[in-house]
Amino acid sequence: MLFDSSLKQELNRGFGATLVVLVTVVMTMVLIRTLGLASNGNVNPAEVSLVLGFTVLGYLPTIFTLSLFIAMVATLSRLYRDSEMVIWLTSGHGLMQLLRPLWQFGWPLILIVSMLILLVWPWSNQQVQDLRERYEKRGDLERVTPGQFQSSASGQRVFFIEKDQTDDLQGKNVFISIIDADKTVIATARTGRIDLRGDERFLVLEHGQRLERRHATQEMTLAEFDNYATRISRTLVDPTQLSAKMLSVNELLMQPNLENQAELVWRLGSILACFNFVLLALLVAQFNPRSGRSLQLMLALFSFLVYTNMINIGKTWVVNHKVTPWGFTLALHGGVFAFALAGVLVRHHQWSWRHWLPRPSKSGVDS
Numbered sequence: 028m029l030f031d032s033s034l035k036q037e038l039n040r041g042f043g044a045t046l047v048v049l050v051t052v053v054m055t056m057v058l059i060r061t062l063g064l065a066s067n068g069n070v071n072p073a074e075v076s077l078v079l080g081f082t083v084l085g086y087l088p089t090i091f092t093l094s095l096f097i098a099m100v101a102t103l104s105r106l107y108r109d110s111e112m113v114i115w116l117t118s119g120h121g122l123m124q125l126l127r128p129l130w131q132f133g134w135p136l137i138l139i140v141s142m143l144i145l146l147v148w149p150w151s152n153q154q155v156q157d158l159r160e161r162y163e164k165r166g167d168l169e170r171v172t173p174g175q176f177q178s179s180a181s182g183q184r185v186f187f188i189e190k191d192q193t194d195d196l197q198g199k200n201v202f203i204s205i206i207d208a209d210k211t212v213i214a215t216a217r218t219g220r221i222d223l224r225g226d227e228r229f230l231v232l233e234h235g236q237r238l239e240r241r242h243a244t245q246e247m248t249l250a251e252f253d254n255y256a257t258r259i260s261r262t263l264v265d266p267t268q269l270s271a272k273m274l275s276v277n278e279l280l281m282q283p284n285l286e287n288q289a290e291l292v293w294r295l296g297s298i299l300a301c302f303n304f305v306l307l308a309l310l311v312a313q314f315n316p317r318s319g320r321s322l323q324l325m326l327a328l329f330s331f332l333v334y335t336n337m338i339n340i341g342k343t344w345v346v347n348h349k350v351t352p353w354g355f356t357l358a359l360h361g362g363v364f365a366f367a368l369a370g371v372l373v374r375h376h377q378w379s380w381r382h383w384l385p386r387p388s389k390s391g392v393d394s
Contacts, residue, residue, distance in 0.1 A: 034102065034125075038132045041098035049090045050083070057082045071162040078158055084151040088143045088297055093331055095136050096304040099129060100327040103312030122309055122371050129305050137301040144294050145276055153273040183207070188219065201232055205257065213238045214255055222256070229256045288352045289345035296338040299360040303334075306367035313374065334363065 061078050064070040070078055103125075187202035201219035205212040216235030232255040239248045271279065271290035279287040311326050337359055344350045 034128045035132050037102045037105070038098050038129075041101050042094050042136070045094040045097045045101075046090065049094055053086050053090060054079065054083055057086070069162075070159060074158050074162070078155055081151045081154045081158075084143075084147055085155075088140050088148065089335070091136055091140050091143070092297070092301050092304065095133055095301065096308060096331055097324065097327055099133070099305065099308035100312045100323050103308060104323040107313060122374055125309060126305070129308070133301070133305050137298070140301050141298050144297050148294070149273050149275055152270070156270070156273060201230075201235070203230070203232070203257070209242055211240045211242070214257075216255070231256045285346050285348060289342045292345050292352045292356055293338060293342045296341065296356060296360060297335075299356070300334055300338065300363075303360060303363045303367060304331075306364065306371055307334075310367050310370040310374075 058075075058079055061070060061075050061082065064078075065072045065075055183206050185202075185204040187200075188198040189200045198220075199218050201214075201216045203212075203214050205214075214232055214235060214237045216232035218233045220231050220233075222229045222231050233253065235252060235255065237250050237252055237255055239250075240246070271286045274282075274287065274290070276291070276294070279291050307330055308327075311330060312323055341350065341355045341359060345352050345355065
């Protein structure tokens with residue numbers, strides 16, 4: 028059908044343009060945040076591009092869903108604005124007939140969103156976490172910049188070191204300040220090296236001085252040492268303690284705690300939302316010439332934000348045991364589907380609230 032093919036072509040152009048804009052905006056925001064993490068010592072500066080890529084992959088389901096919704100609303104609004112929708116409606120067709128070309132255009136994208144949420148989302152989160160954990164486990168001595176004071180990842184230590192460029196495990200002229208709950212320790216040494224002891228790393232200082240001050244009594248102790256060791260890295264993370272967003276669907280089903288159930292509700296809800304956005308696009312896109320061209324897009328963005336925020340709020344409610352997982356899923360997505368379908372049917376059949384009012388009797392008319 029000529030109308031269907033032209034509609035699909037316009038939807039493709041709108042989706043492509045929206046996707047490029049949203050990906051650019053998201054990449055810019057994620058890049059700024061990632062650079063901030065790198066400057067704070069939470070991310071390896073050499074791996075900023077990897078963290079950026081994996082993070083954007085995690086955002087792709089939301090980007091694809093929003094691009095699909097905006098493309099449909101913008102295309103349908105243009106049909107209303109240019110009176111093409113009037114021709115369609117007066118030719119004996121209704122809004123319900125538009126669901127076929129919209130669904131034919133949308134189902135491949137919905138399938139892609141489903142694959143991204145079920146497979147790419149946990150994998151990208153796991154990769155980002157692995158990069159951050161690997162950088163944190165390198166030890167504070169390896170992360171400091173030669174000739175500069177820098178804080179450790181925990182913020183409890185301040186380092187100054189002149190590194191030996193031939194060996195990342197050794198350095199000279201080391202200064203370290205350690206602030207604990209009950210004392211402050213300042214140590215200086217001619218040389219320092221990293222020793223591996225089991226799953227932990229220790230900074231071993233040689234030929235230096237150690238100044239200790241107790242917070243409670245303000246007592247100060249100065250001592251010289253030949254060797255002084257302090258732990259500078261955490262133990263390895265237990266793989267069983269992974270966050271729910273890093274687990275596959277099978278792992279979430281095998282461990283049905285509240286956090287995992289909430290993650291399943293979020294993933295399933297993000298997929299169901301794609302189906303509902305097709306109906307919502309038909310409901311939102313009706314154009315009123317007096318309202319301006321941007322009203323439909325603003326209403327679409329508002330609807331998208333409200334819907335997605337309700338999915339995120341539901342995830343929190345499930346974790347806090349305020350709602351049941353499947354009860355919330357049925358209530359939210361079933362309610363949105365019923366509301367959108369009812370709205371489309373009302374406009375399809377041109378129903379009005381005036382049809383339900385009792386009509387005045389004609390008996391009072393003069394004969």
